[in-house]
Amino acid sequence: MTSGRTADDELRERLVEAADDLFYARGIQAVGMDAVREAAGVSLKKIYALVGSKDELVVAVLRRRARALQEALEASADRAGDARAKVLSVFDFLDAWFCEPGFRGCGFINAFGELGSTTPAVADAVRRQKAAFREFVTELVVAAGGTPQAAVQIALLAEGAQTTAAISGDPHVAREAGAAAATLLDAATPATV
Amino acid sequence: MTSGRTADDELRERLVEAADDLFYARGIQAVGMDAVREAAGVSLKKIYALVGSKDELVVAVLRRRARALQEALEASADRAGDARAKVLSVFDFLDAWFCEPGFRGCGFINAFGELGSTTPAVADAVRRQKAAFREFVTELVVAAGGTPQAAVQIALLAEGAQTTAAISGDPHVAREAGAAAATLLDAATPATV
DNA sequence: TACGGTAGAGAACGATCGTTCTCAGCGCAA
DNA sequence: TTGCGCTGAGAACGATCGTTCTCTACCGTA
Incomplete structure (x- = not known):
């Protein structure tokens, strides 16, 4: 019942949602990638594999929102x-x-x-x-x-x-x-x- | 013809105006104090003597605006x-x-x-x-x-x-x-x- | 004229940041 | 069962930042 969603898709969704919450609550530049890593429970290596950069994470957050x-x-x-x-x-x-x-x-x-x-x-x-x-x-x-x-x-x-x-x-x-x-x-x- | 304005008042005015321009153009956190120092032509030591901290500079900018x-x-x-x-x-x-x-x-x-x-x-x-x-x-x-x-x-x-x-x-x-x-x-x- | 004190320039300090690199572990194939 | 390759964790790297510290120069007073 994953309808084509991979484990990466679910990780990405969790990552973007956690980042959204933090960015919205405190402002984007006030949130470091370490805080995002901790909130999402996804390692930095994996985060950069999923989104490429902080800017791309921000854009993914805006699109989701x-x-x-x-x-x-x-x-x-x-x-x-x-x-x-x-x-x-x-x-x-x-x-x-x-x-x-x-x-x-x-x-x-x-x-x-x-x-x-x-x-x-x-x-x-x-x-x-x-x-x-x-x-x-x-x-x-x-x-x-x-x-x-x-x-x-x-x-x-x-x-x-x-x-x-x-x-x-x-x-x-x-x-x-x-x-x-x-x-x-x-x-x-x-x-x- | 200074009507009570000291040299510090004029420095402060120049500082706050330069900071205002930079903060407004680029966003506050994207502007470091070194860029403000350069735009205002006021040393860091003097800047901190005039405003105390970056946060206070931001507040002074908002009040001026x-x-x-x-x-x-x-x-x-x-x-x-x-x-x-x-x-x-x-x-x-x-x-x-x-x-x-x-x-x-x-x-x-x-x-x-x-x-x-x-x-x-x-x-x-x-x-x-x-x-x-x-x-x-x-x-x-x-x-x-x-x-x-x-x-x-x-x-x-x-x-x-x-x-x-x-x-x-x-x-x-x-x-x-x-x-x-x-x-x-x-x-x-x-x-x- | 000389000495002492104060103010100010900007280099440096300690911290934080985005991103990368190193090492370890796991899985797959021979 | 063993070896190799790949993936991933998080420590570390290099850069940037806010603020402070050290040193120099100038001014005032004796």
Whole structure:
């Protein structure tokens, strides 16, 4: 029941997950490879055999986090009722996420701020995730009868909510952002009465 | 014509400005004290006499940046016409800032993402600046007849615009954010016709 | 004019880091 | 059963870092 997964695949998954936890909690450069080795229970020799370098580990972490986020957002949208509710489900998801212990803002924004100008592969991975998020929001907004411009604005609210929640420690900014998103969506959607 | 400024004050100003440029361009941990020494033209001995430690230098940089931002926002608001225009002047300011060469997002968000969980003094300095910004926006919005809730939402747009512009490289997100802010402000302000 | 004290330059110290190298153990084949 | 080759653990290497220490030079006072 391994469906093509080798022992190395499982080691890599354990490694990337352990690194993700540490990088997200403390910042990437504050975490040495020895700490990753200890948290993952994988030797340095094996780590470098699996990922090649610390930079490649960071990129693998960002990719894993991007997939998890996309899946969670899609699951949240799937649970929502009509098209308008699907748009606002983004903020329901953020609301739940911000209240989680260990929440420390957007891992992509943090990584970009720390390494974005010195590590092109990190900058690229972050740009891709943000482009995917914007596209996801645009699809939802357009499906709800809104405009691409409204989608951009709603995505900006979601981005602003993430850094504000992390810095202020107020997890309820997602609700404020959601309320603003509802206002913008309704303003951009012709009434259908 | 020194108005109480000593040679040390001027050295400190030069030091903090040089450090600010380097930290903002590359990330704080990517810049060693030797690079700061070279850029500022101040010896290490003198640097440690002036600021005490690298962490204190970082905090001094954040405080300097906070003052500069507050002054620029206030100057932009002063130049605006009526109360509503003053609210939107925030986005005019952001629009101009995002187009500057060397723009790399919000220095506070970057610093928080990198050091916020390991250096309490950095986290505190960032929280104070964001609280001051929110208060500034609230004053403008309330003066324009809007609600504190609208102010929170407008501040979220400004925050979202900063990270989005940095990551996407699109400097015009400030205009989109401004348009959204106008919509939210108008929706929160009773019509006075 | 000379001596003593203080301030400051930058080399050096001790620590940490990313990555590699050495050695040992295990597995497979003859 | 033995020998060889390959994989992997973690110590070590070389580099970088924040901070301190040593030495020199300058200034002030007697």
